[in-house]
Each structure stands twice: as structure tokens, then as C-alpha cells.
Amino acid sequence: MPPKRTREHLSRQVNDPSSSTFAPELLAKRARNHLDELERSNHSELTSIDVDDDEDEASAVKYTKGRARQTLISDKRNLKLAGSSPAATKKKSTMNIRGALLYRKNLATWVDESGIASFPSSVPSYLTAATPPSKYPSRLLCTVCGYWGWYKCRKCAMPYCDLNCEGIHLETRCERRVV
Amino acid sequence: MKNIIAILDNGAGSIKTGAVTPSSPQHEPARLVPNAIIRSKGDKTTYFGHEIARCKDYSSLHYRLPFEKGYVVDWDAEKAIWDGVFSEQVLGVNTTESSLVLTEPYFNLPNIQDVYDQFVFEEYEFLSYHRCTPASLISHGKLLEAHGLPPPECMLIVDSGFSFTHVVPILNGSIVWSAVRRLDVGGKLLTNHLKELISFRQWNMMDETYIMNDVKEACCYVSTDLKKDMETVRYGSKSGAMNPIVQRYVLPDMSTNRKGRILRPEDMVLDSEQVLVMGNERFSVPEILFRPDDIGLNQSGLASTIAISISCLPEDLQPMFWENIGLIGGNTKFPGFQERLLSELQSLAPMNSEVVLYKSDDPITEAYKSAEIFAAKPDFPSHCVTRSEYLESGSNASRRKFRDWKVQAEKAHVNHAVERTRDEHSRSQPIIRPRGRPRGSTSRGQGR
Numbered sequence: 001m002p003p004k005r006t007r008e009h010l011s012r013q014v015n016d017p018s019s020s021t022f023a024p025e026l027l028a029k030r031a032r033n034h035l036d037e038l039e040r041s042n043h044s045e046l047t048s049i050d051v052d053d054d055e056d057e058a059s060a061v062k063y064t065k066g067r068a069r070q071t072l073i074s075d076k077r078n079l080k081l082a083g084s085s086p087a088a089t090k091k092k093s094t095m096n097i098r099g100a101l102l103y104r105k106n107l108a109t110w111v112d113e114s115g116i117a118s119f120p121s122s123v124p125s126y127l128t129a130a131t132p133p134s135k136y137p138s139r140l141l142c143t144v145c146g147y148w149g150w151y152k153c154r155k156c157a158m159p160y161c162d163l164n165c166e167g168i169h170l171e172t173r174c175e176r177r178v179v
Numbered sequence: 180m181k182n183i184i185a186i187l188d189n190g191a192g193s194i195k196t197g198a199v200t201p202s203s204p205q206h207e208p209a210r211l212v213p214n215a216i217i218r219s220k221g222d223k224t225t226y227f228g229h230e231i232a233r234c235k236d237y238s239s240l241h242y243r244l245p246f247e248k249g250y251v252v253d254w255d256a257e258k259a260i261w262d263g264v265f266s267e268q269v270l271g272v273n274t275t276e277s278s279l280v281l282t283e284p285y286f287n288l289p290n291i292q293d294v295y296d297q298f299v300f301e302e303y304e305f306l307s308y309h310r311c312t313p314a315s316l317i318s319h320g321k322l323l324e325a326h327g328l329p330p331p332e333c334m335l336i337v338d339s340g341f342s343f344t345h346v347v348p349i350l351n352g353s354i355v356w357s358a359v360r361r362l363d364v365g366g367k368l369l370t371n372h373l374k375e376l377i378s379f380r381q382w383n384m385m386d387e388t389y390i391m392n393d394v395k396e397a398c399c400y401v402s403t404d405l406k407k408d409m410e411t412v413r414y415g416s417k418s419g420a421m422n423p424i425v426q427r428y429v430l431p432d433m434s435t436n437r438k439g440r441i442l443r444p445e446d447m448v449l450d451s452e453q454v455l456v457m458g459n460e461r462f463s464v465p466e467i468l469f470r471p472d473d474i475g476l477n478q479s480g481l482a483s484t485i486a487i488s489i490s491c492l493p494e495d496l497q498p499m500f501w502e503n504i505g506l507i508g509g510n511t512k513f514p515g516f517q518e519r520l521l522s523e524l525q526s527l528a529p530m531n532s533e534v535v536l537y538k539s540d541d542p543i544t545e546a547y548k549s550a551e552i553f554a555a556k557p558d559f560p561s562h563c564v565t566r567s568e569y570l571e572s573g574s575n576a577s578r579r580k581f582r583d584w585k586v587q588a589e590k591a592h593v594n595h596a597v598e599r600t601r602d603e604h605s606r607s608q609p610i611i612r613p614r615g616r617p618r619g620s621t622s623r624g625q626g627r
Contacts, residue, residue, distance in 0.1 A: 031474075031475030031476075034474070034475060035474070035475065035476055037371075038368050038371045038372055038375070038474070039248065039367070039368065039371075040371070069255065072255050073216065073255055073256060073259050074255050074256070074258040074259035074262060076259075079262050079263060079266040079267075079268070080266055080267050081262065081265055081266045081267075081274070082267070082271065082272065082273035082274070083273040083274050083275035083276065083304070084275055084304070085274050085275050085302065085303045085304035086301070086302050086303075086304070087258075087262055087265070087274070087302050087303050093301070093302055094297070094301045094302075096294075096297040096301060097297055097298065097301055097302050100254045100294050100297065100298070101254055101255045101258060102255075104252065104253055104254075104255070105252060106247060106252055107247045107248050107250055107252055110250065110252060110288050110290060110291060111288060113290055114288040114289050114290045114291075115289075116288065116289075123584075124286075124356045124357045124359065124584055125286055125584065126286040126288065126361075129285070129286055129345075129359055129360060129361045130360070130361050130362075130363065130478065131360045131361065131362050131478045131479045131483070131484040131487060132478075132479060132487065133477045133478060133479065134470075134471070134472050134477070134478065134479045134480065134483065135479070135483065136472075138470075138472030138473070138475075139470070139472075139473070141463065141473060144379075144380075145380070145459075146376070146458070146459040146460065146463055147409060147413055147459065148409065173379075
């Protein structure tokens with residue numbers, strides 16, 4: 001009797017070590033990075049963009065050791081306001097105002113300082129008010145053309161819809177999105 | 180005595196503002212001021228808020244927003260914009276002789292609220308002011324008034340704006356904070372998503388926020404039948420005519436000062452003009468409001484959020500909330516928004532309640548118009564905090580008067596603060612505070 005042909009060469013892709021399935025943490029991290037990018041408006045205080053072009057030398061360093069701003073953009077306006085308030089008359093503002101103007105904190109810092117994380121759970125606050133996750137399974141859209149994404153890329157798990165889009169995806173966007 | 184009341188609906192995308200005198204309430208239309216400092220590379224100038232009307236070159240505008248994720252963090256920028264609003268170029272009010280109605284985001288942080296108070300009373304020196312959320316103004320307005328009946332006691336406001344979307348139930352004029360829900364999808368996210376899609380598929384528009392915002396508002400719509408629209412845009416209609424969904428948008432031309440427009444079939448396209456083809460982006464971008472998991476955001480869609488919010492309310496009142504849902508905010512202006520939301524809600528509502536949606540003619544200025552009506556009411560001064568009250572007791576005066584989410588937290592807050600001051604006393608003695616590094620307590624100047 002001829003020797004039985006082994007089935008090793010017909011092993012399924014599942015057991016193939018070269019096709020690694022993606023850990024959900026990596027996918028979640030990639031989604032989070034993408035969402036953070038979407039939330040961004042194109043401004044960063046560390047660049048010299050909000051200073052006029054002819055003041056390049058003054059804009060080199062905007063942060064001192066105490067993280068205070070050196071130039072305030074609101075001081076540069078020449079406006080006429082009626083009345084006698086500090087805003088109108090260029091009088092010196094109070095300590096509170098100057099503190100608020102000079103030190104920029106981002107939202108995470110404000111949330112920490114407000115102490116709402118330590119409220120008891122019965123109190124609604126910014127942190128508790130987000131909607132819960134969806135009950136329905138998510139549907140995937142092709143990242144190349146926007147149609148339904150029925151297939152997923154083997155290397156980076158991004159969905160695509162057909163062979164054309166798969167080709168475009170592998171040439172341009174694949175592997176770069178792997179975190 | 181003529182007392183001018185300035186109204187500032189301080190939104191993250193735009194400020195809706197105007198000044199009214201309660202004695203002669205002519206309802207002047209709101210002025211829309213973009214709440215950003217915009218730098219134009221073409222013009223090489225920086226525009227603060229309202230000055231953007233002078234801008235000639237709309238390409239590659241760089242935005243500096245005082246808001247981050249819906250809350251004011253950059254007070255320098257906000258002051259610059261507010262200076263412009265109160266100056267003679269926009270409102271021309273004498274702030275030391277006027278009152279103010281100001282809106283704040285939902286669940287505004289207490290330390291940020293203190294800074295609002297400081298700016299109003301210490302910098303602009305208003306006589307009095309009232310600070311509240313946009314939804315609480317709607318109960319004074321006309322949105323849910325049907326045929327001369329007074330506004331209902333139970334209403335649900337969906338406020339979908341620039342930074343996020345909130346579902347706010349209102350009972351007898353005050354917000355039920357434990358049932359308020361937030362969906363982190365707003366106009367900014369939709370515009371950025373559209374920028375990404377177009378940049379990947381056609382022209383690189385990652386810097387062109389202003390232009391893509393126009394494209395989004397002109398071309399995008401909410402589809403009621405997503406599957407059918409997806410098939411139509413891909414394979415065309417059966418009769419072989421031109422694809423009914425695909426639109427071509429001609430980008431604005433800076434050299435000839437032509438504004439962007441949608442290409443109609445009989446229009447001619449010059450060679451120098453660039454054309455965007457809008458296919459499934461037209462409806463897949465607003466779809467994110469209803470299915471945030473399309474982009475990986477792990478939150479429920481808008482209809483589910485409304486159902487969850489109503490389920491947190493007392494059971495016997497729930498049918499009344501289903502019947503009084505009001506829509507405000509710029510995102511509700513998408514064509515097809517109301518129909519799609521109605522059809523999704525009808526499948527989620529209980530069997531014996533009907534779902535009624537109220538949409539105003541201009542969702543962006545709806546809160547402003549309600550604020551005008553509120554400011555004209557005779558008992559308006561009793562809702563305001565006056566400057567003398569503030570100078571006497573600091574931000575505690577506004578904490579007492581403006582009822583918001585902290586009403587429930589007050590007891591917990593007091594206990595927490597007592598513990599904290601005890602810790603601070605024991606800790607702060609040996610520490611020498613370094614110069615130039617204020618602790619969080621500088622914003623709480625008085626009263627603490």
C-alpha cells in the first residue's frame with residue numbers, strides 16, 4: 001500500500017504561525033489614536049504660528065520654567081470698548097484674571113483639579129455622563145472606498161470591500177497603521 | 180433706567196450674540212461670531228472672531244480655538260474674542276452698565292465656572308449676569324410651543340453642536356441631571372473625518388478646515404435607508420440615468436474669488452477649477468451621529484442614547500418625554516436628520532407612546548432667541564447674580580443662585596472640601612510654594 005499522504009501541507013490558515021491574529025488591545029489603541037487625531041484642531045501653542053511674521057525672534061520660546069505664557073494674544077488688540085472696566089481701559093487686571101490668562105491648562109488638568117473624580121457615584125458629572133457602549137455589533141466600512149467592508153486585511157485587520165480596494169490598501173495604507 | 184442686557188450664547192463653534200433692552204424688545208437677529216482666532220497664510224493676518232468677514236483668502240486657514248472638547252481652556256484666546264464682541268465693532272455695549280446672559284456647556288467644571296465669574300465681574304465689570312446651559316433657556320422659548328399652548332412640563336432637548344451632542348431632559352423648567360447623556364460626536368469631528376476621507380481618496384484637504392466645513396454643510400445629508408443608498412451610489416440607478424446621489428463640488432478659487440459651489444448638470448467647469456466627487460461620503464459622515472462605532476468610537480448612537488436617557492426618568496412620565504423632543508444645535512440642520520431620527524426612535528419607543536420631534540427654523544440661534552424671551556421677562560433680575568453679591572461672597576454667590584448639576588453634589592462637596600482643607604493645613608506648613616507655579620487654587624481667588 002502506498003504510504004498515506006500526510007496532511008501537513010494542507011494545514012489550515014488558523015494554525016499557520018505567519019498569520020497572527022490581532023490582539024484586541026492593539027486594535028483599541030489604534031482606534032483611540034485615530035479618535036484623538038479627529039478631535040484635534042490644528043493648533044499647538046509650542047509653535048510660533050500665532051505671532052505675526054515679523055516677530056520671529058520673539059516667538060522662539062513661549063514657555064518659561066513656570067509654564068507661563070510670555071506674550072498674550074489678547075493684549076495685542078486695539079479695540080474701543082465703552083465703559084471703565086479693566087478690559088476697556090487697559091487698567092491692570094486682577095490677580096485671578098492674570099493667572100487665568102497666563103497659565104494655560106489643558107482639559108485633563110482642569111478635570112483633575114476640579115475634583116469631580118472624587119464625587120460619590122450617585123452624583124452625575126462630566127465623567128459619568130457619557131453614553132454607554134452600543135448594544136449592536138459594529139459594522140465595518142471599507143477604508144478605501146467607503147462601501148461595506150466584508151473582508152479584513154490579513155496583516156493589519158483593516159476592512160476592505162473587494163480586490164481593487166485590497167490592492168490599493170496594501171500599497172498605501174497597510175502596515176503603517178499598525179501600532 | 181435703560182438697562183441693556185447683552186446675550187452671549189458662547190458656543191465652541193460660534194458665538195451667537197446680541198443686545199436687548201427689556202423695555203422695548205425688538206427682536207433683532209443674532210450676530211454669529213466664529214469663536215476662534217484664525218490665521219490666514221494667504222493674507223498673512225490674524226483674525227479674531229468676527230473679523231473673519233474681512234478675510235479674502237480662505238485656503239489653509241489655521242484655527243486657534245479657546246475650547247477643547249467642549250470646555251473653555253484657553254482664556255487668553257477667549258478674552259481676545261470677547262473683547263472684540265463687546266467692542267464697538269460688534270455689540271458696542273458699555274459692560275459696566277449692562278447685564279449679561281451667558282451660556283456654558285453641560286456639566287461645566289466648577290473651577291472653570293469660577294473663571295467665568297471672574298471674567299464677567301472682575302474684567303468686564305458687568306452689573307449682573309445669569310449663566311446657564313442652552314437647554315435650560317429653551318423652556319422659556321417657543322420651540323415646543325404648539326398652537327398657543329404653554330410649553331410642556333416634560334421635554335427632552337437634543338443639543339448637537341460643534342464639540343459633542345447632549346440629550347437633556349427637562350422637568351418643570353429644570354434639568355434632570357442624572358438622566359443627561361453625552362455623545363462625543365460633534366461638528367468638529369464630522370468635519371475632520373470628512374477631511375481625512377477626502378484627503379485619502381482625492382485631494383489633500385487636511386489643512387482646509389474652512390472649505391471642508393462648507394462642503395460638509397452643502398453636500399452632506401442623513402440617509403434614511405443606508406443600505407439602499409450604499410448600493411445606489413456604487414452601482415448607479417437601474418434606469419441608467421446619472422447617479423442621483425453623487426454630487427460634484429467645485430472648490431473655491433482664490434485667485435478669482437469664486438466661492439465653492441455644487442456643480443449642477445448644466446454648469447461648465449473651467450480647467451483651472453478643482454472638483455471634488457462626493458459619493459458615499461455624503462451620507463456616511465453624518466451617519467456617525469447615529470452609529471459612532473463606524474469610526475471605532477465605543478458609544479451608542481443618538482437614538483439609543485435618547486432611549487437610555489428616558490429610561491432613567493420616572494416611569495409614569497416617560498410617555499410625555501417621548502412626545503416632546505426638541506432639536507437644537509447646528510448638526511440638526513443636515514437634511515434628513517429629523518426623518519431618520521424619527522424612524523429610529525419609533526422602533527425604540529414603547530408601544531403606546533407616540534414620538535413627536537420639534538425642530539426650529541434655525542437650530543443654531545434657537546437658544547439665543549429663547550434667551551431674548553427670558554431676558555425680557557419681568558422676573559429675570561431675580562435669576563441674576565449682581566456684582567455686589569459677587570464682591571461680597573465670591574463664586575459662592577453664583578453657586579447658590581445658578582442651579583446646575585452641583586446641586587446634588589453640594590453636600591458631598593462640602594464634606595470633601597472639609598477633609599481636603601484639613602489635609603492641606605497639615606501638609607502645607609513646611610512646603611515653600613515655588614514662584615511662578617500657581618496651584619489650582621488661584622482660580623478660586625475669593626471665597627476660599
